[in-house]
Amino acid sequence: MGSDSENNTILPNEADFSASLLSLLATHRKISAVFEEQPDLKANLQVFHPFRSAELVAGLLTQPSLQANTLRIELLIHLLVAFAAGHRKPNRQKIDNWLNTELGSTVFAMMEDPPEDVFVSNVTTADGNFRIFEGLWESSDFYLQRVLNVIERLPGEENSRQLKREILAILKLSEEMLTQYVVFEMRLKVLHWKIKKVSLLRVRMKFSLTVQRAN
DSSP, rough: OOOTTTTTOOOOOOHHHHHHHHHGGGGGGGGHHHHHOOOTHHHHHHOOHHHHHHHHHHHHOOGGGGGGGGHHHHHHHHHHHHOOOBBBBOOOHHHHEEEEEEEEGGGGGGGOOOOOSEEEEEEEEEEEEEEOOOOTTTHHHHHHHHHHHHHHHOOSSSHHHHHHHHHHHHHHHHHHHHHHHHHHHHHHHHHHHOEEEEEEEEGGGGOHHHHHHHO
C-alpha cells in the first residue's frame, strides 16, 4: 500500500473535520436550509393551505408508531405554516411523498433516532395531573416538572397568576388531546376500523367550542 503522499490523498485535520461535521448537522442549520437540498419543495408547498395542511400533518404526531419520525413531521409542519399560501389540501400520497421522499433524503432525516423514552408521560400541578406527549425530548416530563414546581412557588402577583393561567391552558389542551386519542383508539378497536385516511388523525387535534370554553 502506498503512502498518502504517493496517492495524493490529503487528510483533513481534526479541526476541519469537526467543522465540516457540525455544518451538516440539522441542529446547526435553519429550517429553510432544507430547500438547498430540495430546491423544488418550496414551490411544491406554496399551492397548499398552510393551516389545513399543517393540521393534517400534526395528527401524525399522535401516532405512537411514528414517534421516531417526530423531527421530520415537525419540520414539515413548520414549512407548511411558513411557506404554504394556497387553498389546496394534501392527500395521503402527497404527505407520504413530502415526509418519505422529499424530507427523507435530507440531512434532517439523519438526525432521527429510535425512541429512547415513552410516548406519553405525566406531570403534576396544584390543579391536577396532566399527560403530555414526550416528543423529541428525552425525559421531557422531568424537566417540565421542575419548571412547573418553580412556577407554583412564584409570588401571587398578577403577572405570576397570568403566567400560571397560560401554562395551565396549554396543559389542559395536551390532556384533552390525549383524552380524544384514547377515545379514538377505542372506537378503532370496537368498530374494527383501520386508519386509511390521514384526515382521521386530525380528529385528535380538533376541539369543540364547548371544550375550549370549559378549559
